[in-house]
Amino acid sequence: MQPRQKILVIDDEEVVLDSCLAILAGGGYDITTATSGEEGLRLAAELSPDLVFVDVKMPGLPGMEVLERLRAADPTTVAIVITGYATVSLAVEAMKRGAFDFLPKPFTPDEFREMVRRGLERRAEKLAQARERAVSEAAGPFPGAAAGPMAPVPCRVLGRWDETYDTVSLALDPPPGWRGFRPGQFNTLYAFGIGESAISISGDPADGSRLLHTIRKVGKVTESLASLQRGDVIGVRGPFGTPWPLGYSAGRDVVVVAGGIGLAPLRPAIHELLANRDRYNRVLILIGARSSADLLYPEEIQEWRGRFDVDLQVTLDSATGGWRGRVGVVTTLIPRAEFDADQAVAMVVGPEIMMRFATAELLHRGMSPSRVFVSMERNMKCGIGLCGHCQVGAKFVCRDGAVFGYDEAETLFQVREV
Amino acid sequence: MAGTDTRSPSPAELLAAHPFAVGMNEAQLSRVAECLTGVAEFATDQVIFQSGGVARVLYLLRRGDVALEVPAPGSGTRIVGTLHGGDALGWSWLFPPYRWAFDARALGPTEALVIDGEKLRQCAVNDHELGYHVVWRVAREMADRLQATRLQLLDVYGERR
Numbered sequence: 001m002q003p004r005q006k007i008l009v010i011d012d013e014e015v016v017l018d019s020c021l022a023i024l025a026g027g028g029y030d031i032t033t034a035t036s037g038e039e040g041l042r043l044a045a046e047l048s049p050d051l052v053f054v055d056v057k058m059p060g061l062p063g064m065e066v067l068e069r070l071r072a073a074d075p076t077t078v079a080i081v082i083t084g085y086a087t088v089s090l091a092v093e094a095m096k097r098g099a100f101d102f103l104p105k106p107f108t109p110d111e112f113r114e115m116v117r118r119g120l121e122r123r124a125e126k127l128a129q130a131r132e133r134a135v136s137e138a139a140g141p142f143p144g145a146a147a148g149p150m151a152p153v154p155c156r157v158l159g160r161w162d163e164t165y166d167t168v169s170l171a172l173d174p175p176p177g178w179r180g181f182r183p184g185q186f187n188t189l190y191a192f193g194i195g196e197s198a199i200s201i202s203g204d205p206a207d208g209s210r211l212l213h214t215i216r217k218v219g220k221v222t223e224s225l226a227s228l229q230r231g232d233v234i235g236v237r238g239p240f241g242t243p244w245p246l247g248y249s250a251g252r253d254v255v256v257v258a259g260g261i262g263l264a265p266l267r268p269a270i271h272e273l274l275a276n277r278d279r280y281n282r283v284l285i286l287i288g289a290r291s292s293a294d295l296l297y298p299e300e301i302q303e304w305r306g307r308f309d310v311d312l313q314v315t316l317d318s319a320t321g322g323w324r325g326r327v328g329v330v331t332t333l334i335p336r337a338e339f340d341a342d343q344a345v346a347m348v349v350g351p352e353i354m355m356r357f358a359t360a361e362l363l364h365r366g367m368s369p370s371r372v373f374v375s376m377e378r379n380m381k382c383g384i385g386l387c388g389h390c391q392v393g394a395k396f397v398c399r400d401g402a403v404f405g406y407d408e409a410e411t412l413f414q415v416r417e418v
Numbered sequence: 419m420a421g422t423d424t425r426s427p428s429p430a431e432l433l434a435a436h437p438f439a440v441g442m443n444e445a446q447l448s449r450v451a452e453c454l455t456g457v458a459e460f461a462t463d464q465v466i467f468q469s470g471g472v473a474r475v476l477y478l479l480r481r482g483d484v485a486l487e488v489p490a491p492g493s494g495t496r497i498v499g500t501l502h503g504g505d506a507l508g509w510s511w512l513f514p515p516y517r518w519a520f521d522a523r524a525l526g527p528t529e530a531l532v533i534d535g536e537k538l539r540q541c542a543v544n545d546h547e548l549g550y551h552v553v554w555r556v557a558r559e560m561a562d563r564l565q566a567t568r569l570q571l572l573d574v575y576g577e578r579r
Contacts, residue, residue, distance in 0.1 A: 260575030290575050317570045321487060321495030324525055328499055329569040336502070354574040 005120055006030045006047055010040030010066060011055035011082065016105070020053070023109040024116065037061030041069055048074065051119040053103070056083035056090065064097055071098040076126040078119045082107070100370075100407060122370040125405060128248030132182060152190040152235025157228050158210055163296050167261065168226045169202070172211040175236060181205060182243030183268035184375065184403045189213060190235030191224040199225075200265035200375070201239060205272055211236075214264035214296065242403045244269040244347050245373060253282040253339040257358045259330050259350025260289055263296045265375050266349050270304065277309050282344075284337050285312040288330025288354070292316060292323060311338065330354065334361035341366035347403075349375045359406050372406040429454040432531055436478045437504045438555055446548050453537040460484075460524035466507070467518045473510035475535050479503050482528025486520045499563065500525065509556050511535025 007029050009020045017033040024031055032047060034040035037054075038061050044052060052070055056063035063081060070077050081094040084105040091102040100122050103115050159171040170189075181187075181201050190196040197219075203212030217226045228234060246269060254273060258266045273283050285304060289295040295314065305312045313333045315326035326333070330350070344367060348358050355374045362372050429451035433439045439447055458477070460466055466477065466484060481503040490496045498520060501507050507530065510518050516535070542549030 262575075288575065290573065294575065315500075317573070317575070319497040320493065321485075321497065323497060326483070326500045326502070327485065327497045328566050329574060331569060332566050336504070351574055353572060354569075357569060357574070 004028060004030045005051070005123075006032070006049040007051045007053070007116065008032050008034065008040060008043055008047065008049040009053045010034045010037060010058070010063075011053070012036060012058040013055070016055070016082075020112065023112050027113075027116075029116075037063065037066040040066055041073075044070055044077070045073065050078065050123040051116065052077060052079045053082050054079055054099075056081055056094070064093065067094065067097050067099055076123070076130050078123045078126065080115055080119055095410075118368060118370070121368065122405070122407065125245060125248055125370055129242060129245050129403075132243045132245065132247050152188070152196070152237050154233050155211070155236045157230055157232045157234065159230055160226075160228055163214055164294050167214060167216045167296065169212060169214045170225065170228060171203075172213070172234070172236065174208065174211045178208070178211070180208060181239040181268075183246060183272050184244035184265065185239035185241045186265070186402065187211075187213065187236050187238030187240070189215075189225055190237070191221055191228075192233075192235060194224045195221045196235070196237075197221040197225065198240075202264040202267050203271075205268050206275060214261070214267075216261045244403055245345060246272055249273075249345040250279045251281060253344035254280050254284070255334075255337065255339050255344055255346040255362070256283075256285045257330060257334070257346060257348040257350075257362075258285070258287045259354040259358070260294065261296070262349030262351070262354070262375075263287060266347060267297065267300075269347055274304065274307070274310065282339055283310050284339055285310060286330055286333040286337060287312070287314045288317070288333075288350070289314070290317045292319065313337070329357075331357045331361045334358065334365065344371065346372045347375075348372060352376070363406075369406040369410065373403055374406055374409050375402045376404060376409055432457070433478075436480065436531060438478050438506050442551055446551055449541050449545065449548055450533070450538065450552070453534045453541060455532045455534050458530050458532050460528040460530070462524060462526050464524045464528075466522040466524060466528075466530075468521050469518050471518050473508060473516045473518050473535060475508070476511050476533040476538065477507035477522075477530040478533065479505050479507055480529045480531060482530075483525040484528060485523050485525050487523060488520055495521075499566070506555065506559050509560060512539065512553070512556055 007024065009017055009031065011017055012035050014035065017035070021031055021033065032043055032049070034043050037058055040054065054063045054066050067079050067081065070079050078100045079098065080101045080103055081099045082103045082105060083090065094102055100119055101115060103111065153175045155175050156173040157170055158173050160168055162168050183205055186198050186200045188196045188198050199213045199215055201211065202214040203210065215222050215225050217223050225234065256266055256270060270285060273280055277283065287301065295301070301312065301314060304310055313326065315328050315330055315333055316323060317329060319327050346362050346367060348355050350358070359372050359374065363369060430447050433451050433454060434447055439450065442450065460482070469488065479501060484501045484507055485497045486499045486501065487495045487497045507522060508518065510516060512535065538552060542552050
C-alpha cells in the first residue's frame with residue numbers, strides 16, 4: 001500500500017489552517033499545521049512532508065526565510081507560498097528562492113486542491129529524479145579520478161568521425177574503472193594545453209566498450225577536441241549532472257524534442273527508451289535541424305523511424321526539392337503530435353530560443369511545466385558547482401542540472417547572461 | 419434487416435470534419451458548403467498550383483503532405499514550408515490580385531476539399547458574420563505560419579559558422 005502523502009501548512013491565521021484542513025479532509029492525506037515559521041521548520045524536520053504551504057507574512061520568522069531553510073534542509077521538498085499580499089514581484093522572489101508555485105489568498109477549495117495535486121505531482125518527480133541521481137552517483141566517479149574531482153583522467157581516442165560540416169563524434173576508450181553514466185549526464189573533456197569543455201555523453205548507456213561525445217566546433221577548445229585523431233590522449237572528468245527522468249517516465253507517454261546539436265544529449269535517453277520500450281507508453285521523437293546537411297545521426301534516425309512502436313518526425317528549416325519530409329521549425333510538430341498531455345513527460349534540448357518556444361507549445365498543449373524537462377548547458381566548466389561559472393541565482397547549472405524541470409528552468413531562462 | 423448506410427457524405431459533412439470549420443454554426447457551414455466544388459486527389463509530385471497562376475480556390479487538406487516551394491535557378495527548388503492534413507492551403511484567393519505566390523506540390527498522395535474562392539468571397543461580403551469567421555480562420559493560419567517563419571528566420575538551432 002502507498003504511504004499517505006504528508007502535507008504541512010504553515011500560517012499564523014488559524015482560520016486559514018482550518019479551511020485547508022476542511023478542504024483536504026477525506027482526501028487520504030496526512031495534514032499537519034503550524035502557526036509559526038519556527039514551529040513549521042521543527043515539524044518539517046520531524047515529518048519530512050511531501051508538500052509544504054508557507055504563508056509569507058507571519059510574525060517571527062518570515063515565510064521567505066522558512067522557504068529557504070526548508071529547501072536547504074531537503075531540496076526535494078516542494079514548497080508553495082501563500083499570501084494575502086499577492087504581487088508579481090513577491091511571486092518572482094518566492095520562485096527565486098525555490099518555491100514551486102504561488103497561491104494568493106483568498107483561494108477557493110478547487111484552487112487549493114489543484115495546487116495540492118500539482119505540488120504532489122512535482123514531489124513525485126523530484127523523488128524520482130533524486131533516485132536516478134543516486135544511482136548515477138553510486139556508479140561514479142571512476143576510481144581513476146582519485147586525485148580529486150578536478151583532476152582529468154587520461155583517455156585514448158578510439159575513433160573520430162565527422163557527423164556534419166561543423167560537428168564530429170569522438171569515441172573514447174573508457175578509463176579504467178569507468179562505471180557507466182546515466183542518459184543526460186556530461187563529462188568535461190580536456191584538450192591538453194588548450195583547455196576543457198563540458199560535453200554531453202551521446203552514446204548508448206548500455207555500451208561499456210566506448211564513450212561517445214558529439215562535439216560542435218564553436219571555439220578554441222572544441223576545435224582542438226574535434227581535430228583529435230585515433231590514438232591521441234585527452235583528459236576526462238565525469239560523469240556529472242542530473243540524468244533525464246527515465247524512471248519517472250515509465251508508464252507515461254514520452255515526447256523527445258531535439259533541435260540541432262540537441263539530439264546529442266538526448267540520444268542516450270532515446271537508446272534507453274527503445275531498449276526498454278515496453279516500460280513506456282507512446283514514444284515520440286521530434287527532431288528539427290537547419291538542413292539535411294545539419295541533421296545528426298541520419299542512419300540511426302532511419303533505424304528509429306523504421307520501428308512501429310515509435311512516432312518519429314523530422315523537420316528542416318530549409319530544404320531543396322528532393323526532400324520528402326516536413327519543412328518548418330521543430331515547434332510546428334508539437335501541436336499535431338499525438339500524446340496525452342495530462343500525463344506525458346517531455347525532454348527538450350536545443351539552443352535556448354528553441355527550448356523556450358518548444359516548451360511554450362508543450363504548455364499550450366496542456367502539459368504541466370514540471371513534466372517538461374530541459375537541459376540547460378550554460379557556461380558549465382568545473383562540473384561540480386565549484387568555479388561558479390554556471391551559477392544562476394541559487395543554482396549551479398552543472399551541479400543542480402543540467403537537466404531541469406521547466407518549473408525550475410523558467411526562472412533560469414529569464415537570466416540573460418550567466 | 420437494417421442495411422448499411424453507404425451514402426456519400428454531404429458537402430456540409432465533409433466540411434464539418436475539417437479543422438477549418440470548427441466553431442462554425444450549421445447555417446454558416448451550409449453556406450460555406452455551397453462553395454465546395456469537390457474533393458481533389460493529387461498524386462505524388464503532382465503540382466497543385468504554380469506561382470503567378472490565378473488563385474481561384476482554397477484547398478482544405480484532408481490527408482497528405484504538400485510542399486510550398488519556389489524555383490531557385492541554379493539550385494533547383496527551395497521548399498519554404500510544408501502543409502499537412504488538417505491545414506488550409508492558400509490564401510491568395512482572398513486578396514487581390516488573386517495570384518499564387520508560391521508553387522504547391524504534393525509530396526505524397528494528397529486529398530483536399532476544393533472551395534471556390536470567388537464564391538466564398540461573395541458569401542463573406544453578403545454576410546459579414548460569416549465573413550468574420552472565414553477571415554478569422556485565414557488570419558489564424560497566417561499568424562501560425564508567420565510565427566513559424568519568424569522562428570525559421572531566427573535560425574533557432576544556432577549560428578552557422
